[in-house]
Amino acid sequence: GDSVTQMEGPVTLSEEAFLTINCTYTATGYPSLFWYVQYPGEGLQLLLKATKADDKGSNKGFEATYRKETTSFHLEKGSVQVSDSAVYFCALLPLGNTGKLIFGQGTTLQVKP
Amino acid sequence: DGGITQSPKYLFRKEGQNVTLSCEQNLNHDAMYWYRQDPGQGLRLIYYSQIVNDFQKGDIAEGYSVSREKKESFPLTVTSAQKNPTAFYLCASSDRGGLNEKLFFGSGTQLSVL
Numbered sequence: 001g002d003s004v005t006q007m008e009g010p011v012t013l014s015e016e017a018f019l020t021i022n023c024t025y026t027a028t029g030y031p032s033l034f035w036y037v038q039y040p041g042e043g044l045q046l047l048l049k050a051t052k053a054d055d056k057g058s059n060k061g062f063e064a065t066y067r068k069e070t071t072s073f074h075l076e077k078g079s080v081q082v083s084d085s086a087v088y089f090c091a092l093l094p095l096g097n098t099g100k101l102i103f104g105q106g107t108t109l110q111v112k113p
Numbered sequence: 114d115g116g117i118t119q120s121p122k123y124l125f126r127k128e129g130q131n132v133t134l135s136c137e138q139n140l141n142h143d144a145m146y147w148y149r150q151d152p153g154q155g156l157r158l159i160y161y162s163q164i165v166n167d168f169q170k171g172d173i174a175e176g177y178s179v180s181r182e183k184k185e186s187f188p189l190t191v192t193s194a195q196k197n198p199t200a201f202y203l204c205a206s207s208d209r210g211g212l213n214e215k216l217f218f219g220s221g222t223q224l225s226v227l
Binding site for chain 1: 146155157220221
């Protein structure tokens with residue numbers, strides 16, 4: 001079945017460091033791909049998305065490119081801040097599905113001043 | 114402000130007790146969802162509803178029940194049959210019966226067993 005695999009955390013970085021959180025997926029066809037972020041004690045918020053191959057989603061300095069050839073959707077940011085500390089979830093929406101997102105296990109990011 | 118409200122924020126369940134988690138949205142969304150989040154794991158879908166008076170089981174529906182009598186409300190009952198209920202529960206909604214993939218989440222309810 002369809003699935004999402006993320007790199008294990010926690011990821012600990014110093015402020016202004018470069019961030020990469022790996023995400024790979026298994027799905028038939030061309031699913032839509034998402035990154036959600038969860039700040040402590042809160043629900044999830046959509047960070048960015050891409051709906052077709054080679055699309056790049058971007059928001060708040062974060063970027064991710066839909067790579068069909070490697071079935072990946074890695075999250076990157078050039079310079080992280082302490083306020084970026086959160087749990088990041090990669091997710092996919094299978095082709096033709098109605099709202100049933102499939103989530104990865106989440107990756108905790110800790111940014112130290 | 115439009116959004117999703119979950120209550121209570123913290124809930125404790127005694128052995129053999131049923132408890133109900135509230136989820137209300139004023140976004141006029143057709144679809145609503147319940148997810149369970151365990152530490153170090155992703156979100157798992159419990160139940161979802163794409164329209165009033167209709168709902169479907171997700172991946173881990175056993176021990177849970179829901180109702181969708183009103184568009185804005187989707188309460189989740191954790192029954193005594195759920196033997197491991199301690200988790201963080203998240204409610205979400207989306208527009209156009211789920212065809213719009215952007216989910217809006219509530220702030221969650223932490224359920225613990227006494």
